[in-house]
Amino acid sequence: MVSSDTSLDQAQLTTIYQRRWKVEEHHKPLKQNTSLGKSPTKTPNTQANHFFASILAYTKLEILKLQLGMGHFRLKAQLYLTGLKAMSQELARISPKLPRNIS
Structure with missing residues (x-):
């Protein structure tokens, strides 16, 4: 574990890391299993629809x-x-x- 905050001790750094890891446990499946990170959309409306569909898939x-x-x-x-x-x-x-015989 690495931090630019040199005032943190090992226990504080571990606590911060554990909190961040909980967030990662939700982000990884959201991005990889619902294709949130692979949105082929260009307009705000289609982006919002893709985001909503990804959140719905994640909920399911x-x-x-x-x-x-x-x-x-x-x-x-x-x-x-x-x-x-x-x-x-x-x-x-x-x-x-x-x-x-399909040509």
Whole structure:
């Protein structure tokens, strides 16, 4: 741990670090699991919509986390896996209907 405040002792520095870490525990999943940091928006209206959708997704992940006892990253992985399985099943269902020679 590093600080520019040389008047802090080890206990004070550890307390500050622990408080900051609590904030990071919320920022990381918010940015990575709800794509808050990857907003492709340009206008204030679309940026506000993206922000709202990210906060809503984070809230839903928090509810699932409490109900299922799983972390955000594990929940996200399971949601992706479920989506991939559904897509694979749908592709298998419609594949006989697809033309064989697509140019």
